[in-house]
Amino acid sequence: MKKTILPSRLDNLISVLNPVDIFIDVGSDHGYASSYVLENQLAKRVIATDIHALPAQRTSNYLKQQGFSDYSQVLCVDGLSSIRVRKSDAVLIAGMGGYEIIHILTDALDGNSIELGATFLLQPQRSFRELRSFLADRGFEIRDERIARDKDKYYVGILAVYNGRAYQTDIISAVLGPVIISERPCYFELFMKDRLETLKKEVLGQPELCPVLEYVEKVIQSL
Template sequence: MINLSKRLKKLSSIIKPSDSFADIGTDHGFVPFYLLENNIVNKAYIADISKKCLAKADKFFAGKFSKRAEFILSDGLKKFDENNIIPDRVLIAGMGGLLISQIISASFELAKRVKEFILQPMQGPEYLREYLLSHGFSIDEEYVIFDKKYYQIMVCHYTGTVQSRKTYIIGENILGDTDDKSSFLEYNIMYRRNIIKELKKSNSMENQRIKDKISLLKNEINIFEEKKFAKNK
């Protein structure tokens, strides 16, 4: 039985039973291996743009699940697009929110037909959130998990309905571990307060750019405090 990190365990737990699943940017292949081992998916596509990473995943599998696992050298979803492979569920994790949005955008027609995406950006979650909502995706679930650092996870699918929000820095309804959510909100509040404190020490307080930055940070603090208050009601 494979031993997953807290982050990978959470990602695996979110993936619903499926006929087919793809891990884009698989690196080591731990998640698809776990899903196959536990019969959560019938078929897994293990994909990466790097030959080295794909070889590493292939070595880790060591010939197991040979009829149910397929290794694909692919730049994002492009090889899936070329071969008309449409997995039920697609995991894209461990890369920036901008890159994830570019991967989806580059194979947009295919992405529209995927039942569900599980996305975990390493940075830029607000950019990814805005991209998804403004391009017709519904964000059905969001999670925050702490595993040495905070990770945000989005579960989404294409509906064609464009949405907009007042803010994209945090999801509307975060699910998951209560302690992780609480500490995530508190961390973001304190992080911004500390930046404001440092900016106020600056000799450039008359600078309009600094004033605008402080105003933006205060607005973001209010957003996180509203979430914190709503959670405690």
């Protein structure tokens, strides 16, 4: 078996995961993340889901090729449909928009299918502010955040644990990330400079982002 190499954005996010019972890979596409966690003993079993038949089949083929057919189940469904997420499990939802992630989590919460204590690895491509506000409203505690760099693009990954206790967030934390602000992880400086350029454009249409822009400018001056 040839070992699976993940793109740095996924490698970086999965590196924060402690071993779990079931790893649930939502939007598995090629199945690389699913195979990677089994190859590295980060889960006993994997459930991979994809809303489209072709990627679901691709995932199934890859897991078979890697010798993991007996340890995995591949479903062609929307998000977490028909899956119960236990406290000993972790869910990866990466490479989709923040609103799609919110839709998947909302459906699962509405179906009462997430146990308190379950872990979530989330990597939205956009709409961080909306996703972090949703996490706060619905009681997903953000425990870790990492920045990855891939071909001059920055990716932020969030590790959140569902405890059902809603909390307040402010616009600076929602846009930039509470752990990114407090812990300043690897690539922090480059990420802030990248955000600065984007925020300068975004404030033109969203004046409520002015405090975030001012915050980023101050941080950069102090580095």
